[in-house]
Amino acid sequence: MDNIHDIADELARLEAERAAIEERRQAKEGREAAAARLAELQREVQTAKLLEQFEAEGERGVDFDLVDTVAGPIVVRRPHPATFKKFRDGGKYTSAAIEDFVRPCVAHPSKTELGPILERFPGVVDELADVAFALARGRSKRVAGK
Numbered sequence: 001m002d003n004i005h006d007i008a009d010e011l012a013r014l015e016a017e018r019a020a021i022e023e024r025r026q027a028k029e030g031r032e033a034a035a036a037r038l039a040e041l042q043r044e045v046q047t048a049k050l051l052e053q054f055e056a057e058g059e060r061g062v063d064f065d066l067v068d069t070v071a072g073p074i075v076v077r078r079p080h081p082a083t084f085k086k087f088r089d090g091g092k093y094t095s096a097a098i099e100d101f102v103r104p105c106v107a108h109p110s111k112t113e114l115g116p117i118l119e120r121f122p123g124v125v126d127e128l129a130d131v132a133f134a135l136a137r138g139r140s141k142r143v144a145g146k
Contacts, residue, residue, distance in 0.1 A: 047073045050108055062138075064107060065131045069124055071117045075108040076128050078135035095125070102128045105135075 047066065050073055054064050067074045079087075079101070087101040099118065102125055106114055118125055 043068075043072060050075055054107065062135070065135060067124070067127050067131055069117070069121065069127075071121060071124075072109065074106060074114070074117070074124070074128060076102075076105050076131045076135065077107045079105045079132050084136045095122075098129050099125050102132055105132045 047068065050066065051060065054060070054066075054075055058064055060066070062078070064075055064077045067076060083101065083104055087097065090097055103111065103114070106128065109117070
């Protein structure tokens with residue numbers, strides 16, 4: 001690159017390459033934003049359908065409530081008195097005991113679908129237990145929605 005024409009050609013080539021990279025990056029960001037909006041809208045519709053379904057069976061905050069997670073909405077029903085008493089009388093607040101308490105309270109998703117969610121996001125079980133306890137105490141704990 002001894003002459004000015006070689007330098008100018010190399011500058012032009014690098015500027016074109018940078019512009020192409022920037023264009024690809026912007027296109028990728030646009031696709032990611034559209035995919036994120038689509039996923040958000042799908043969750044909103046799924047949540048609305050679940051609320052419609054479960055409100056036909058009982059009152060939100062009394063009979064059931066909904067926990068919004070990145071894995072999708074989870075519907076928690078008020079625990080059966082025997083389930084609640086068994087957990088309380090067990091005196092153990094281990095992860096396994098909390099999960100055993102929560103699982104029968106989950107009305108959506110299915111037990112098969114819930115397992116992978118709890119594996120991926122183990123802290124969700126605590127949120128579900130909080131909601132189940134609030135329902136058992138007759139106190140609404142709104143976690144998601146209005």
